[in-house]
Every structure is written in C-alpha cells, then in structure tokens.
Amino acid sequence: MLVSSLLPATGATQGTLAVPKQAVILTVDGAVGIRNTKDGAKFDEAMLDALPVHNFRTWTPWFKQPVTFSGPRLQDVLDAVAAKGKTLHMVALNDYAVDIPFDDAARFGPLLARRVDGKVIGVRDKGPLFMIYPFDDRPETRNEMFYSRSIWQLTRISVR
Secondary structure, eight states: OOOOOBOOOOOOEETTEEOOSSBEEEEEEESBSOOSBTTBEEEEHHHHHHSOOEEEEEOOTTSSSOEEEEEOBHHHHHHHTTBOOSEEEEEETTOOEEEEETTHHHHHOOEEESEETTEEOOGGGTOSOEEEOOTTTOGGGOSHHHHHHOOBSEEEEEEO
C-alpha cells in the first residue's frame, strides 16, 4: 500500500486550507489555487469529514445490492482547493489511474465516499475513498465508461 507522508500536527494554515494533523489520505495537485504544501493540497480524514457530507443510495456493479454511500462531493473538494482545469487524473493506491472530465464533478455530483451504509470504508473494502457516481439517480451514468471512472482506493487527484 502506498502511504502519503505525514505532515506535522501544527494546525498551521496556508491560504484557507489547514495542514493535516494525521495521515494524508488524499492529495490534490496540479492546477489548484489553494495549497497547504508546496506540492498541492493534502487532506487527512478529519479534513475530508469537515466538508459537507452528502449521501445517496445506489446500485453498483461491485455490491450485491444497493448501498448508501456518504462523503463529500468531488465538487466540494475541488472548490476547497480552488481547482480549475479540464481533466482530473485520478490515481488509486494500486496505481490504477483514470482521467475524467473536470465538469463531471458539477454535472453528475459524484461523491468521494468515506462510508458505505454508515461504516468507514477500509482499504480492503475499496477505501479509504471511493469516487462513486449516483447511478440510480442519473441513469445516463449506468455504463462501462462511468463504471471505469468510479475509482476506489483513491489517493491522488491531479487537476489538468
């Protein structure tokens, strides 16, 4: 498992984004206007949990029955770092990578799910972050293209 570096627990901020106090689970780099490190914006669990939490229940190809996903919207994370771009290059812990259009965040409302049916998602269960589309609410996303964009074990988003 790839593990991002730990940052000091200083509570200091640069811009309007706090510095993580625990293990970093998500890095957003590239075309971001707000950073908390020279390389981009790093988030720990508490920072992601501090963003507005949304949820939806949906069927997916990865679970036997519909489940409820909850976590911040991808758009909320992009807004938190003042991201501007055309493409999001998303990378998982196992180096699986997928490019999605930047406007998918606003257009479809995918979540960076931290919980499934109220339980925190562990690495063995597709966590700690699972970028998921609301397949039942947006039937146009029920196809292989969007299934392939639903990346689990998400660890990095590079805004291009």
